[in-house]
Amino acid sequence: MRANDGIAVIICCAFRLCFCHGTYVCSYRPWTWYPPQDVFKPEPARLKRNICAIINFAKFRDEKVVMLDELEKSVEEKLKQNQAEAQEYEENLAELRRLKELHAARQTEAVTFESEAQAISATIMQLNKAHTGLSEETRAIKAQCNALTDQAAEAKLTLNSLHNEAMELQDQIVQSPEKHKTAINDLIMAVDKKRDYLAAMCVAYDEHERRLEMMAKCERELQRCVKLMEDLEVAVARKKDVSAATKDTREAIAMEERRYNEQVSINATAQRQLLSLQDKLSYIKQQGQLKLDAAAALLEEQVKRREAAEAERAVGGARAAEHEAQVRQWRERTEEVRAAKDAKTKAVMDKYNTLRRAVSEYNKRLEAAVSVNLEADAIVDVATVCAAGLRDAGLSDKAPSLDTGASRGTAMLASGMQHLHLS
Known part of the structure; x- marks a missing residue:
């Protein structure tokens, strides 16, 4: 007897556990544990709540299945989004490394440009000073050359006038040879002086030409300096561009770091959401499996009802076909009677008219x-x-x-x- 009582108690406990689990699956969770009276001597209110929970489970199972499908789709979308974000994160890291390398290379190039710019600036300052001195000297030499040119022209005019005067005097000489010789010697001395003056002027002209060549050389040097200044301006502009690019690169790096931090926080949030969704998904899968079993039983019952309804419908269809055949026969007979009546009526009317x-x-x-x-x-x-x-x-x-x-x-x-x- 005791063994049988123990088996009965075990069966009763197992039934209670299954009943509690079933009502729990049906989303009915009371504050207290199910007492034995709920199974063996149920109260009306508690029994009503339990039965309502089971009915609601069977009634709203489709909605829960749809919710489960939506949650599964959202989990898949979250996983795809996490994979895409991880791939984007790797691409951003590679881009960040590339930008850092480019920044380091441009920084080295910028330092080189700065040193070259400083050297070129010093050279330009020296060349500017030399250019200023050469410009002043050039102006003085040009003024002196102009004065010497004027003097040479005057000397040529004087020499021509003296030569003409000597020719006139030679034509007018009727005096003694000694006086003539004295005049000739004076003229020769004057011509020698003029020749010396012309030689001095030639030397001055050569000096002037040399200075002009020097000025041309200075102009070429000045043009080279101007070209160097233009190159320096280009280098300075390039240095500014490099500085601006470096600044943009720094801003891009800062932005990428901010985006990286945001992606890290988003990834952490997504991981937490994924874990939560996985827990919910496992719970919903359990619920769905239980609801699926209940739905399978309900579906089997509905299939049986449908088969019975189809059989009844087939019998009704046969009866309807039979009735339809009778109605069709009656209609044909009615049409025949109506045609005969119309023919008789027409014949009578024809006879009446005749x-x-x-x-x-x-x-x-x-x-x-x-x-x-x-x-x-x-x-x-x-x-x-x-x-x-x-x-x-x-x-x-x-x-x-x-x-x-x-x-x-x-x-x-x-x-x-x-x-x-x-x-």
Whole structure:
């Protein structure tokens, strides 16, 4: 007895556990543990709540399945998004390393450019000073050259005038040879002085040409300096561009670092959400499996009901087909009866119209006969003609009555004619 009691207790406990788990799966979670009375002696309110939970589970299972599918899709999207973010993070790290390397290379190049720019600036300052001195010296030499050119022109004019004067004097000489020699010696001395002056002027001209060559050389040096200044300006502009690019690179690096931190925080949040969703998904899968089993049982019952309904519908369809065949036969019979009735009605109407025309013709002839005071034989002829017309129209059954009417009319007409003659 004790062994049987123990087995019964175990079975009862197992049933209670299964019942509790089932109601828990059905989303009914009371504050207290299920007492044995809920199974063996249930209270109405608690029993109602338990049954309502089971009914709601069976009723709203589809919504939970849809929610489960949506959660699975959201988890897949989150996983894909995390993979894309991880790939983007790796690409950003590679881009960040490349930008750092580029920044280091440009920084070295910028230092080289700065040293070159400083050296070129010092050279330009020296060349500017030399250019200033050479410009002043050039202006002085140009002024001196202009003065020497004027003096050379004046000397040439003076020499020409002296030469002309010597020629005139030579033509006018009529004096003694000694005086002539003295004048010639004076002229020779004057010519020597002028020649010396011209030689000095030539030397000054050569010096002037040398200085002009020096000035041309200075101008070439100055052009080279100007070109160096332009190159320096280009280098300075390039250095500014490099500085701006370096600044942009630093800003890009800072932005990438901020984005990296944001991605790290987003990734951490996504990981937490993923863990939470995985927990929810596992719980929902358990719930879904239980609901799926219940739905399978319900589906089996619905299939049985559907088969029974289909059988009933097949029987109803056969009956409906039979009734439809009967209705079709009745309609065909009705159409036949209606066609026969229409044909008879048409035939009667045709006969009626023919009779009407014959009677009308008979009346017209009778009136004509009365109006012209015809004999009884003429009236009989008219009646005979009408009867023949009725026979031709197919109203042979009406012809005897017409003949009888004609004979009676003839008799009455004859008696009337006799009374007229007697009077």
